[in-house]
Amino acid sequence: MPPGDASDADLHKSDTQVQGSKAFGAGELTFGSPEISDGPQLWDLASAAGNLDVNSRYHYLLWCRDFADTSVVARAADGRIAGFLTGYRRPSAPDTFFTWQVAVSPDFRRRGLARRMLDHLVDSLRPQGVRFVEATVTPDNKASIRLFESFAEANGADLALDVLFSERELGSGHESEVLHRIGPLAGR
Ligand SMILES: CC(C)(COP(=O)(O)OP(=O)(O)OC[C@H]1O[C@@H](n2cnc3c(N)ncnc32)[C@H](O)[C@@H]1OP(=O)(O)O)[C@@H](O)C(=O)NCCC(=O)NCCS
Structure with missing residues (x-):
């Protein structure tokens, strides 16, 4: 477990305070569901992150309205969003959580934040029967590949x-998107 990690009990609160002084060097981060007012910040972060297909602002606003329960934002004390992870349960396979986008602000990278957002969200969805995690990653995205490998290893999946x-x-010179499918996960 990385330094400053939240306890299991904390992970199930809707807004989880995560001690960040050791883990992130920038005060506390709070994990919670995105709100519509977060949409513009998600768009900004996605635009600045690199490696992400940036969708319209409308798309992020809609996501914050309709997929808030399967998404998480990590918010710093000053309101700034340090990272987000958006996803959904596949309509035809509701035991599968598909990670649509994950982004961490450059200031907060390589401190375990993406892993902890993924852990947080998947732990909140296990009681609803989620047993698989999927994401697509382009072959050159080492950080993202390692994120999902690390999650699979930690879960013995x-x-x-x-x-x-x-x-x-995909066209337009876009690299192939490789599906990473992890599971089955334990129910807990
Ligand atoms: C991918 C991204 C979200 C990772 O966020 P992060 O908070 O830095 O990741 P974490 O610190 O949780 O690291 C998770 C794992 O990946 C590894 N990792 C992180 N960045 C890495 C890098 N640049 N190169 C190699 N490994 C890396 C970590 O060491 C860790 O592995 P471990 O558990 O074995 O120690 C972040 O780099 C990002 O926002 N990138 C731009 C957007 C993007 O590519 N999103 C994914 C598209 S599918």
Whole structure:
């Protein structure tokens, strides 16, 4: 468990305070569901993050309205969003949580924040029957690949890889998107 990690009990609160002084060097971070008013900050962070397909502002606003329960933001004491992870349960396979986008502000990277957001969200969804985590990653995104490997290892779960969308399908010189499927996860 990384320094300053929240206890299991804390993970199940809707807004979880995470001691950040050791882990993040920037005071406390609070984990919670995004609100519509967070949409513009999510768009800003996605635009600045690199490696992400940036969608319209409208898209982030809508996500904060309709997929807040399956998304998390990590908020610093000054209101700034240090990171977010957005996802949804697949309508045709509700035991599967699909990670749509994850981004951490450069100031907060490599301190375990993305892993902890993923842990937080998946732990909140296990009681609802989520047993698999999926994400697509481009082959050059080492940080993201390691994030999902690390999550699979910590959970003792299998990690299967398969191309979901090819370069031809994505077009415009976009690299292929490789599906990372992790599970089954223990129910807890
Ligand atoms: C990918 C991203 C969200 C990771 O956030 P983060 O908070 O720095 O990640 P964490 O600190 O939780 O690290 C998770 C794991 O990845 C590893 N990792 C993180 N950044 C890495 C890098 N640049 N190179 C190699 N490994 C890296 C960590 O060491 C850790 O592995 P460990 O558990 O074995 O120690 C962040 O780099 C980012 O926002 N990138 C731009 C947007 C993006 O690419 N999103 C993903 C698209 S699918």
